[in-house]
Amino acid sequence: MVSTRTVVLRKMTQAQNPHSFEFKSSKRSESSNGEELEVEEKEDDYYDDTYCENCGLGHKPAELLLCDKCDRGFHIFCLRPILVTVPKGSWFCPSCADSKKVTKFPLVQTRIEDFFGIQKFAQDCGKKRRRSGRVVVSKKKRKLLPFSPSEDPERRLEQMASLATALRAVGAKYSNELTYVDGMAPRSANVTALEEGGIQPLARDNIETLKLCYSMIKRGVFPPLMVVADPEEGFTVEADRFIKDLTIITEYVGDVDYLKNRENDDGDSMMTLLHAADPSKILVICPDKRSNIARFINGINNHTMDGKKKQNVKAIRCSVNGEARVLLVAIRDIKKGERLYYNYNGYLNDYPTEHFI
Numbered sequence: 624m625v626s627t628r629t630v631v632l633r634k635m636t637q638a639q640n641p642h643s644f645e646f647k648s649s650k651r652s653e654s655s656n657g658e659e660l661e662v663e664e665k666e667d668d669y670y671d672d673t674y675c676e677n678c679g680l681g682h683k684p685a686e687l688l689l690c691d692k693c694d695r696g697f698h699i700f701c702l703r704p705i706l707v708t709v710p711k712g713s714w715f716c717p718s719c720a721d722s723k724k725v726t727k728f729p730l731v732q733t734r735i736e737d738f739f740g741i742q743k744f745a746q747d748c749g750k751k752r753r754r755s756g757r758v759v760v761s762k763k764k765r766k767l768l769p770f771s772p773s774e775d776p777e778r779r780l781e782q783m784a785s786l787a788t789a790l791r792a793v794g795a796k797y798s799n800e801l802t803y804v805d806g807m808a809p810r811s812a813n814v815t816a817l818e819e820g821g822i823q824p825l826a827r828d829n830i831e832t833l834k835l836c837y838s839m840i841k842r843g844v845f846p847p848l849m850v851v852a853d854p855e856e857g858f859t860v861e862a863d864r865f866i867k868d869l870t871i872i873t874e875y876v877g878d879v880d881y882l883k884n885r886e887n888d889d890g891d892s893m894m895t896l897l898h899a900a901d902p903s904k905i906l907v908i909c910p911d912k913r914s915n916i917a918r919f920i921n922g923i924n925n926h927t928m929d930g931k932k933k934q935n936v937k938a939i940r941c942s943v944n945g946e947a948r949v950l951l952v953a954i955r956d957i958k959k960g961e962r963l964y965y966n967y968n969g970y971l972n973d974y975p976t977e978h979f980i
């Protein structure tokens with residue numbers, strides 16, 4: 624439903640992802656027979672009688688949302704956490720929305736095992752880490768490192784509980800791999816040769832390191848990360864122990880779909896997977912239904928020096944056995960307690976980050 628007031632109109636946006644979408648701006652009104660209409664908009668238009676409850680101004684009407692319950696206005700960038708696109712469906716302001724309280728996931732090992740589908744929960748992480756360390760530790764530059772989990776099993780449970788809490792709050796299930804679902808793109812569509820020039824293959828050593836990360840996670844030994852709910856940034860991810868430069872933080876996972884199927888999505892977490900030369904074959908990762916911790920890692924503000932300085936993670940697209948994958952990798956040493964940030968605009972400057980904290 625769209626508000627019956629016509630002064631402030633919803634902007635229909637194309638799906639956002641860090642790399643590839645055009646940002647189309649138009650607005651909607653409701654005609655006398657209740658149908659939604661799209662109307663051309665001028666960015667600097669002001670509407671005298673409607674203003675943002677947060678900043679008190681009525682500028683940027685295309686980004687001024689009306690609450691579908693109380694009719695008050697809010698700039699999408701004045702909301703906390705901010706919205707990067709105008710939602711297509713109904714929208715309720717923070718006071719009118721049913722307050723979605725983030726309820727903590729119970730710190731009961733059996734429940735956590737169940738949530739993450741872990742069959743054999745590793746208790747003795749330190750021992751296992753030392754054994755596997757021999758395979759991957761190298762001083763050679765550019766060689767990726769497996770994550771080093773926290774040694775305290777209780778603390779690891781707390782980290783997993785924070786992820787489970789966040790996933791539950793956004794209504795997503797846990798998955799740690801790319802998922803190919805009927806009706807979306809098939810796995811056979813993920814062929815890196817479809818990209819002009821292909822994609823850099825992940826070196827054999829690094830594939831082994833990635834496999835090691837996966838085997839740890841399957842045993843319930845997760846990366847040392849804590850999901851934290853921040854009033855300004857929404858969910859965000861913090862390092863829960865020192866993380867060394869070039870460590871694999873996580874793979875970016877979710878349902879794989881064609882971009883063409885997702886152009887009208889509201890999702891703010893889509894990631895380019897395959898930038899195929901043929902636009903109809905471009906693939907995106909959509910973590911809204913199934914995902915892991917990657918979807919909670921925040922982005923830098925590309926418009927400020929301070930924003931750029933925050934970057935400590937990089938999204939790397941690579942080819943693993945001819946299939947595209949996206950890895951989030953530490954690009955410098957990260958201190959315990961530091962938040963993780965990467966550049967959402969790794970390829971094209973399409974993701975609106977100018978209002979990011």
Ligand SMILES: C[S@@+](CC[C@H](N)C(=O)[O-])C[C@H]1O[C@@H](n2cnc3c(N)ncnc32)[C@H](O)[C@@H]1O
Nearest residue numbers: 705707856857858891892918919921922979980
């Ligand atoms: C991929 S999600 C990241 C997780 C998100 N914070 C959440 O609560 O689910 C992207 C959204 O996070 C928020 N976000 C990401 N980085 C931010 C930043 N540096 N400052 C403020 N908000 C940010 C924006 O609302 C953005 O649309």
